Amino acid sequence: MENSHLPTTEAALAAVRDVAAEHGVRLSVSEDIGADRTSRRTGADPFAVLDPDGSLPHEAFVELAGAPAVTVRLFPEGDARITVDGVEFDDVPRDHVPAFLRSVYRGLVRVEGKFFPPGQWLVVSLPGDTVHRERVDLLALTPWLARARR
Numbered sequence: 001m002e003n004s005h006l007p008t009t010e011a012a013l014a015a016v017r018d019v020a021a022e023h024g025v026r027l028s029v030s031e032d033i034g035a036d037r038t039s040r041r042t043g044a045d046p047f048a049v050l051d052p053d054g055s056l057p058h059e060a061f062v063e064l065a066g067a068p069a070v071t072v073r074l075f076p077e078g079d080a081r082i083t084v085d086g087v088e089f090d091d092v093p094r095d096h097v098p099a100f101l102r103s104v105y106r107g108l109v110r111v112e113g114k115f116f117p118p119g120q121w122l123v124v125s126l127p128g129d130t131v132h133r134e135r136v137d138l139l140a141l142t143p144w145l146a147r148a149r150r
Helices: 009-022 095-106 141-145
Strands: 026-033 058-065 070-074 080-086 089-094 109-114 119-126 130-136
Touching: 009 026, 009 058, 009 070, 009 095, 070 095, 080 095, 089 095, 089 130, 095 119, 095 130
Parallel strands: none
Antiparallel strands: 026 058, 058 070, 070 080, 080 089, 109 119, 119 130
């Protein structure tokens, strides 16, 4: 199921619920349905529920309890924004979300630091040699991120 295609927000939401259940993590979900309710449709006409192509956009925001603090915003366009302890990963393909969360909960993440150029990055490794990396603000280094330093 690591490489399964998730064609809709609802399919991705079901996969996130499965990962949370596998790892004993509580979650809360809020959903927005309709062009007038989703975050990327700010230019939609008032009370316009459907997109111009007749589709009904569906967006979901998931908060996963525990450490690390994880949130997932699933967008109708097929991508997601995953935040891990304050570090935002934008434009994560929706199909990568379950594997991304499994990597986080299985400890397959690390914080890498470099002297030149100076900085630290949170690196999440997925099956199939896919890697997502985002810069970590030195002032925002949480205890969980500090434990993931290598």
